[in-house]
Amino acid sequence: MLWCKELLIIIGLIGEKSPALLLLSLLPLKAENLPVGKRMEKIPTICQQCHIECGVIATVNKGKVVKIEGNPEFPLNKGLLCPKGLNYLELQYHQDRVKFPLKKKNGKWERTTWEEALDIIAERISHISKVYGSKSLALSVGTQPRGNYISTYRLAAALGTPNVTNPGYLCYxxxxxxxxxxxxxxxxxxxxxxxxxxxxxxxxxxxxxxxxxxxxxxxxxxxxxxxxxxxxxxxxxxxxxxxxxxxxxxxxxxxxxxxxxxxxxxxxxxxxxxxxxxxxxxxxxxxxxxxxxxxxxxxxxxxxxxxxxxxxxxxxxxxxxxxxxxxxxxxxxxxxxxxxxxxxxxxxxxTGNIDAPGGNVIPHYPKGFIGRREITYPQEIRDSKLEKLRIGADRFPLMSGPESFIPRVRTPDLVHAILSEKPYPIKAMIAFNNPVVTTPNSKLVWDAFKKLDFLVVVDFFKTPTAELADIFLPSATWLERNDIADSPYTNYIAARRKVIEPIGECMDDKEIVVKIAERLGKSQHIPWKKTEDLLNMRLK
Missing domain, CATH: 3.40.228.10 (Dimethylsulfoxide Reductase, domain 2)
Known part of the structure; x- marks a missing residue:
């Protein structure tokens, strides 16, 4: 199955006694098939405003999404959609959305090119890594509505740092x-x-x-x-x-x-x-x-x-x-x-309810499919010696140690390490989320991030975290990129199809990490160049 040859959804993936797999073709309804006066394209895709990932239909007119509605053929939500999904266009086309790379000069933002932004990132990251060691670099990642979870750990492996943080220490x-x-x-x-x-x-x-x-x-x-x-x-x-x-x-x-x-x-x-x-x-x-x-x-x-x-x-x-x-x-x-x-x-x-009908069933992916966790934390990028150096590995071995199931640093531990420089200094960060807001004690987080020598933020808007950054890279939304929707929260695998081109110069997070790694001469650590390469790798 090659990406986007057709749009498929696989259902019934739960438990060993699951029903036979059902494949539903969800190809877009082309304009020529629509009644006269409604020359618009309706494209099925998957919402990513939360973990549930409901099926939606995006109506596109002249390259712009004009309506999002629930997809009645999608077996999870069956056409219904919550207010977050129905009103996503307010975020998509918000006047404050950042559409181009920015750099901070004399305390003020100014527009720059991707080439210059990547050059600055490569120069600063290389310098800090040479002076303080690669473990002085950190990355921060969120979850939905972004596609960066998979790619962030790959970038960390390329940079040679064990320090990736995420709010998951208090959820999931x-x-x-x-x-x-x-x-x-x-x-x-x-x-x-x-x-x-x-x-x-x-x-x-x-x-x-x-x-x-x-x-x-x-x-x-x-x-x-x-x-x-x-x-x-x-x-x-x-x-x-x-x-x-x-x-x-x-x-x-x-x-x-x-x-x-x-x-x-x-x-x-x-x-x-x-x-x-x-x-x-x-x-x-x-x-x-x-x-x-x-x-x-x-x-x-x-x-x-x-x-x-x-x-x-x-x-x-x-x-x-x-x-x-x-x-x-x-x-x-x-x-x-x-x-x-x-x-x-x-x-x-x-009570015998584990992996039993009507109980809590152990999920199974189809044979050959590479799941989200498997692609995010593959053994080939896990270095036990490096992971022993992860901040918090001694205090929280189940979360931060070499044998952790989902390896990460508790964000408060990273904040204290930045401020105290113990057990070692953290001097630079690339943040794909907004930890100043999502971490307890925002004032402390703000003070810590001000102390960083270099901060890159990848986001949609100038968030409080972004206000402290040196470089801002604009991220593509789920309407602007291809992806596989296989959230661990649901019983479906579906194709999230790109319905429009990214606004301005926004870019898929999964490709941004490739650009950064390439500029640092470390692209060999990331086995894809374009998003579709990654998706094909997971599907075939």
Missing amino acids: YPSVTAGTLTFGADVMQERGPDIDHTECILIWGANPLNAHPPIGRKMQQAKRSGQAKMIVVDPRKTKHAEIADYWLQLRPGSDDALALGMINVIINEKLYDQQFVEKWCIGFEQLAERVKEYTPERVSKITWIPPEVIRAVSRLYANAQGAVLYHRVAVEHHSNAIQTLRAFALLIAI
């Missing part, structure tokens, strides 16, 4: 760590819960109807149709809580105690899947001993949930023929997040 990464440590996969968020075949939906610290509407809508339909019971654990009364069989308005931060209390009930009342536990689980006796002290009465005092409710929801979850546990990042915004999420994983495991 704790779940990946807990799930991988427990049963080898992260199955508790959007990709994993088999909502279509479940009898019980346990929503814990999540509000998917607002945050990820297609998932939330599917849950609401399962409950309203009588297919599934619903348990909601949330201090707030969400729309899900309004229709749930049980709403547990727990004390914020007491999620781990509630999970241990549920395990206590399930083990003491022998509601666990004994056959599964005997065949697949290690350490069950130690777990049973550990949770003895977490009786519903004691847990009630910690969580504010009545003991009888703790018992009732434990029985409902354990007795269902297929139950899903779905959480989101609210649970991860806590100092004990990984251990809390490991308790969630244990709930799934001992």
Whole structure:
């Protein structure tokens, strides 16, 4: 399959017992096929305003997108679209969007060329690396709506630095760590819960109807149709809580105690899947001993949930023929997040709901397809000696050490390293996101970034982080680039088709890193020249 020969979507990729793969051709409706008076091109593509990646149809008139609407043929959102997607053109054509490279001169921005900007970057990065060593360089990356996640780690490998930071230390990464440590996969968020075949939906610290509407809508339909019971654990009364069989308005931060209390009930009342536990689980006796002290009465005092409710929801979850546990990042915004999420994983495991129909299913990519994580952190770019030098590797080995699943630096650790120059100086950064705003204590982050000798920002707008930069490189939006939509949050692989050419001189992030590496004489570390080369590599 070569990129853009046709636009395909592959569905049904979840679990070993998944349905046969279904290929849907989503070729654009050409202008000549439209009625007279509507000579516009309608192009199916995939929104990237969030992780869900809904199918959309972009209407293009004379090279400009004039409308975005949901694609009724796309099986995830089935034509519906949230306000962020419907109103994306406000960002796309906003008057403040930066369309050309900029350089800072005497404290003011002035337009420059890509050639000059890349020359400045190469000269400054080379000098800093020579004086302070390559580990003095750092990169910062976000997630949606950008296509830079894959390419940033490749650029870091080319530069010879282990220091890449990302906000994932307080969202998503704790779940990946807990799930991988427990049963080898992260199955508790959007990709994993088999909502279509479940009898019980346990929503814990999540509000998917607002945050990820297609998932939330599917849950609401399962409950309203009588297919599934619903348990909601949330201090707030969400729309899900309004229709749930049980709403547990727990004390914020007491999620781990509630999970241990549920395990206590399930083990003491022998509601666990004994056959599964005997065949697949290690350490069950130690777990049973550990949770003895977490009786519903004691847990009630910690969580504010009545003991009888703790018992009732434990029985409902354990007795269902297929139950899903779905959480989101609210649970991860806590100092004990990984251990809390490991308790969630244990709930799934001992009830036999791991990789079972109607439970939390381990996803499988089609044979030969290179997934997002595999292309981002391939073994050939991981250097254990270099990774031991990563900031925070000694304090947070599961996140920052050589054996971390998704290697990165906690952004607060990087900020403190810049300010203190310990364990070594950080002198330059290339930021594909806006850490001054997304990191706790913005004033401290601002002070740290002011101390950098050199800062490059790649973005759509002059963000607070960009105001401190020396070079600004304009990034292309998802409407302006080809990509593969295989977010780990959903059960689909689809083609995100470029519908218009980039505005001004904006460029795909995946090609920007190639330009920087080439100018530094390190292009051999990045195995693609154009975006389509990368996409073909992943598909074939």
